[in-house]
Amino acid sequence: MGTKEGFIDVVGGKVWYKKIESEISKHKTPVLILHGGPGSSHYSMQRLNKLAKDRPVIFYDQLGCGHSDRPSNQSLWKLERFVDELKTVREALLLEDVHILGHSWGTTLAAAYLLTNPDGVKSVIFSSPCLSAPLWARDQDHNRKKLPEDVQQTLKECEENGMTDSEQYKKATKEFNKRFVCRLDPIPDILKEAAKFKGRQSYVTMWGPSEFHVTGNLKSFDCTERLNELRLTVLYTCGKYDEATPETTKYYQSLTPNAEFHLFEDSAHIPYLEEEAKYLRVIGEFLANND
Template sequence: MSEVEGFIDVIGGKVWYQIHNHKSENTPVIVLHGGPGSSHYSMQGLRTLSEERPVIFYDQLGCGKSERPNDASLWKIERFVEELRQVVETLALKEFHILGHSWGTTLAAAYYFTNPNGVKSIIFSSPCLSAPRWARDQERNRELLPEDVQVILKRCEDNGATDSEEYKEATKIFNQHFVLRLDPVPLFLKEGKQYQNPEVYHTMWGPSEFYVTGNLKDFDCTSQLETITIPTLFTCGRYDEATPTSTKFFNSITPGSEFHVFEESAHLPYVEEPEEFEKVMKKFLSNVDKN
């Protein structure tokens, strides 16, 4: 498949992008990676979607191959929405699908509710559309962990020791249950840590997936989901921190939307069940383009 890549000027710096199968005339899909402060790196396997359409990756400012300005004021959702608008404008995308994962679904929703023109469909993969609801879900998930792990997490949070090795080790236990259940962790994911930016993550989200203290902690677009008028797909893993219960709830209040659970996955079904993930994505996108 042919590909092009380059950099786009956005507020605060330059972001890197890559387009696979850029010559296809089918509707492109733009992939919004998780984080905040992660990169497209873990999602690169989704380039297989380019067998049918252009697939556009970009690393949000501050991570991956994009510039990393030392300015904490840039790490807010409004700037990331504007960044996506600038990417869409620079690439002259008249019509496109959005596939957002985790924080990428937060960004996808915030973008659509301010810039709906041209968005043909949205895939909310392991969605975080209500930070308060997410936090409540993680409180319940924590109760499923071994008692000693729960004690360590609470003590470190109460004492402001979330940067301690003890807290990090306990967090790994949570992640093994609700983020990635593969053992061992694929080598390419370990290599991808170099592309992450913890500062962005801590500023916007917090010290861990389950302890939300950043500037996104009050984000909640639940009441707006009923206004979505385009084809929408909600997916999650059976053991996902983006729980099937909450994902199904979002689906239930979004008109005409679809819902799918990846039965062998936690939060990264595109890594845990890549073939099934690809199959579900291709089916949804092709069905939208046919109608």
């Protein structure tokens, strides 16, 4: 496999990218990976480099996390700038034809970008999608009620008293995460290591203090009324226990022409780690069928 890394100038700083391809795969349509967060970096998704046996795989760390610059300018943390960043990355890497795979917040970014009607996108994968922050918040309210009473109470009290940076809030959040984010026990090392590459400022500004307490500037984002405008092949995926619930993910599918759905039966929000082999197979077959 050949690997190329570098930096691209975007509004607010430089973003890092990596392209992986082989002599055999380099002539196929590349897939561009949009990581979650905002601010989670590509790190935990790097095993998707195994897709490079069939096509080029391109990762990049969005501004504010990973190997990219981490400016402190709060005005940079808005959806429109990230859409512009994606356009710039695609232009800089000469991605005339491309597949897009977005995970979690990466699906928010992918949808917002696609609704600008760019040319050359052959397909999109919405992996554990968030295409409506209000629906996401509603689903997490339901999920929180499945937690032990004492955990629910801790979360409620910390949020009401402005203590979302406290140790007790973080501990209670871990109880949520092990049910609805990653169900592997022990937590994979790659997920633990990914934590040090996260950018907190963009996450808190745009989303909030936790997955289930939406207070940032994305809290009113909802593109469900425009999903019928998508004129490309779409694959929706999620885990059976996902915070991006199967019910809501299938609802998105129902609004989208030419859309498929796949459920990962033994996963929560990170099937690319929880069921890695199956995830790679499903994604690889979908991409091959849409070249």
